[in-house]
Amino acid sequence: MFQSFEVKARPEQGPPRLAALREVMAAEGLAGLLVPKADVHQGEYVAPRDDRLAWLTGFTGSAGFAAILADKAGVFVDGRYRVQARQQLADVFTPVDWPEVQLADWLKGELSDGELGIDPWLHTVQQVRALEEALAGSGLTLRRMENLVDRVWDDQPAPPLAPVRTHPDALAGHSSAEKRAALAEGLREKGAKVAVITLPDSLCWLLNIRGSDIPRIPVAHGFALLFDDGSVDLFMAGEKLAGVDLGADVRHRAPGEFAGALTGLEGPVLVDPVSVPLAVLDALEAEVIEGRDPCVLPKACKTPEELAGMRAAHERDAVAMCEFLAWLDETAPGDLTEIDVVKALEGFRRDTGALMDISFETISGSGPNGAIVHYRVSEESNRKLAEGELLLVDSGGQYLDGTTDITRTMAVGDAPEEAREAFTRVLQGMIAMSRARWPKGLAGRDLDALARMPLWMAGQDYGHGTGHGVGAYLCVHEGPARLARTGMEELLAGMILSNEPGFYKEGAFGIRIENLMAVREAAPLPQGTVREMLEWETLTFVPIDRRLILAERLTAAERDWLNAYHATCRHMLRPSLGNRAAIWLDVATAEI
Numbered sequence: 364m365f366q367s368f369e370v371k372a373r374p375e376q377g378p379p380r381l382a383a384l385r386e387v388m389a390a391e392g393l394a395g396l397l398v399p400k401a402d403v404h405q406g407e408y409v410a411p412r413d414d415r416l417a418w419l420t421g422f423t424g425s426a427g428f429a430a431i432l433a434d435k436a437g438v439f440v441d442g443r444y445r446v447q448a449r450q451q452l453a454d455v456f457t458p459v460d461w462p463e464v465q466l467a468d469w470l471k472g473e474l475s476d477g478e479l480g481i482d483p484w485l486h487t488v489q490q491v492r493a494l495e496e497a498l499a500g501s502g503l504t505l506r507r508m509e510n511l512v513d514r515v516w517d518d519q520p521a522p523p524l525a526p527v528r529t530h531p532d533a534l535a536g537h538s539s540a541e542k543r544a545a546l547a548e549g550l551r552e553k554g555a556k557v558a559v560i561t562l563p564d565s566l567c568w569l570l571n572i573r574g575s576d577i578p579r580i581p582v583a584h585g586f587a588l589l590f591d592d593g594s595v596d597l598f599m600a601g602e603k604l605a606g607v608d609l610g611a612d613v614r615h616r617a618p619g620e621f622a623g624a625l626t627g628l629e630g631p632v633l634v635d636p637v638s639v640p641l642a643v644l645d646a647l648e649a650e651v652i653e654g655r656d657p658c659v660l661p662k663a664c665k666t667p668e669e670l671a672g673m674r675a676a677h678e679r680d681a682v683a684m685c686e687f688l689a690w691l692d693e694t695a696p697g698d699l700t701e702i703d704v705v706k707a708l709e710g711f712r713r714d715t716g717a718l719m720d721i722s723f724e725t726i727s728g729s730g731p732n733g734a735i736v737h738y739r740v741s742e743e744s745n746r747k748l749a750e751g752e753l754l755l756v757d758s759g760g761q762y763l764d765g766t767t768d769i770t771r772t773m774a775v776g777d778a779p780e781e782a783r784e785a786f787t788r789v790l791q792g793m794i795a796m797s798r799a800r801w802p803k804g805l806a807g808r809d810l811d812a813l814a815r816m817p818l819w820m821a822g823q824d825y826g827h828g829t830g831h832g833v834g835a836y837l838c839v840h841e842g843p844a845r846l847a848r849t850g851m852e853e854l855l856a857g858m859i860l861s862n863e864p865g866f867y868k869e870g871a872f873g874i875r876i877e878n879l880m881a882v883r884e885a886a887p888l889p890q891g892t893v894r895e896m897l898e899w900e901t902l903t904f905v906p907i908d909r910r911l912i913l914a915e916r917l918t919a920a921e922r923d924w925l926n927a928y929h930a931t932c933r934h935m936l937r938p939s940l941g942n943r944a945a946i947w948l949d950v951a952t953a954e955i
Contacts, residue, residue, distance in 0.1 A: 368702055387514055450735075555632065601617070680762070687711045796830075807854065811850060
């Protein structure tokens with residue numbers, strides 16, 4: 364099993380750890396200390412060694428931060444994690460609704476003056492600037508210092524040293540040399556001599572390598588300096604690179620040399636204030652040009668080869684999902700538990716013979732657990748599936764040719780009418796997004812409302828974005844584009860995003876339906892006045908539970924889309940399914 368079910372943090376561990384940290388803070392004369400989820404590389408995901416927020420607080424969500432004061436400890440979480448935070452945090456911690464409550468405002472309400480400690484490797488340039496600006500005139504200042512959590516974390520795991528492997532050029536679409544040459548030309552156009560790269564997925568994309576330093580995400584930790592001649596200084600532990608030939612233009616250096624190399628650079632140096640740690644800017648003595656990490660946008664706009672690989676990975680994954688759903692319908696509820704569901708699904712994915720890993724910890728939430736947006740089942744939280752409840756399963760696979768992410772919500776027996784009504788609204792929003800066409804130049808914020816409108820009309824909503832970017836055998840959450848109110852990035856052909864509206868009734872059920880989609884050029888319409896438009900290509904083809912749909916609520920266009928989608932599922936997948944799953948598929952994709 365890739366997934367494990369042990370309890371990773373317990374609320375009772377928090378108070379003594381918090382007390383130890385406060386002793387160190389008092390000795391340093393600090394009024395407060397900021398503890399982010401981030402590591403020195405500033406990727407979304409962190410290795411066990413770097414999961415300081417979870418170790419200190421017991422909160423295991425993938426996003427959040429804490430502000431530790433002498434008499435209060437605020438843990439800031441967004442709408443995805445509020446139920447989870449209340450369950451995982453001991454009473455000594457105070458959950459804070461973020462971004463509704465901003466850190467600076469909270470701090471100014473709790474403190475009149477004093478210094479707040481920060482580890483400059485764990486906060487980006489942009490984050491620190493914004494916080495300092497918001498605190499200006501308050502009497503509160505930031506002090507750069509060594510990491511105090513590490514000082515009290517006695518059994519902190521060792522840094523990850525998983526081996527690096529090369530990623531085939533045929534799947535990437537371009538060799539590393541071709542990518543480096545193209546980005547070097549961009550540096551020269553900006554007048555930069557070198558760019559600093561800290562994001563793990565940017566590093567791996569640029570060099571056509573993959574690793575295993577982060578659970579579920581095939582990236583390797585390291586830093587890179589990309590020069591305007593296309594060469595790279597790679598700062599990475601040598602043990603990871605045994606047997607890997609990156610060519611003469613990629614010079615290997617020890618990680619400990621990175622800070623000194625920054626000091627010795629001759630500029631101008633391109634630095635991304637959104638992703639580069641503050642410590643990098645502090646170390647630079649050369650002229651700095653601020654701009655985006657040059658890898659981010661070309662990585663997001665997939666090559667034809669990457670798109671072909673993603674299609675193949677999704678078809679393979681859909682076969683596994685259909686085998687799983689057929690098994691589930693035949694077996695549930697019985698004595699099945701949430702853990703049984705996770706084990707079975709991973710088994711069907713392993714049966715493909717191509718699974719490298721799961722793309723994140725499978726969410727298997729039955730009944731009230733489904734309302735916890737990023738629920739992770741453990742041996743303690745595990746519950747049996749029950750008649751008349753919903754089961755939400757959000758999962759994905761990492762394959763050499765692509766990354767998948769799919770959510771399906773299933774009825775276990777007869778679902779209550781309230782749940783079917785909400786499911787139908789979520790489906791209508793998901794269909795509206797899938798059918799969208801839009802003029803070039805729009806961003807995710809311009810489309811997000813399409814998926815929410817059916818819920819809004821019923822006075823309902825969901826507390827997460829509608830969609831996130833997805834990498835090609837890389838991070839299952841990838842920037843810079845998002846389908847969300849905060850999605851400011853222009854949508855471009857080749858980007859892959861999720862489409863996952865939902866609805867969650869705390870203590871009762873959760874609903875989410877998720878497909879992945881690729882942005883593509885749209886064919887012109889005969890009477891159209893907008894010359895250049897974009898549309899979605901659906902990548903995920905797995906049936907949606909018809910038992911939860913109130914068919915009479917669907918419009919003719921919505922019904923046509925769903926019937927056409929199910930017909931594609933049937934024609935694409937049936938030849939690859941076993942007899943049981945093929946029979947199940949025929950029923951699951953029948954017209955409504």
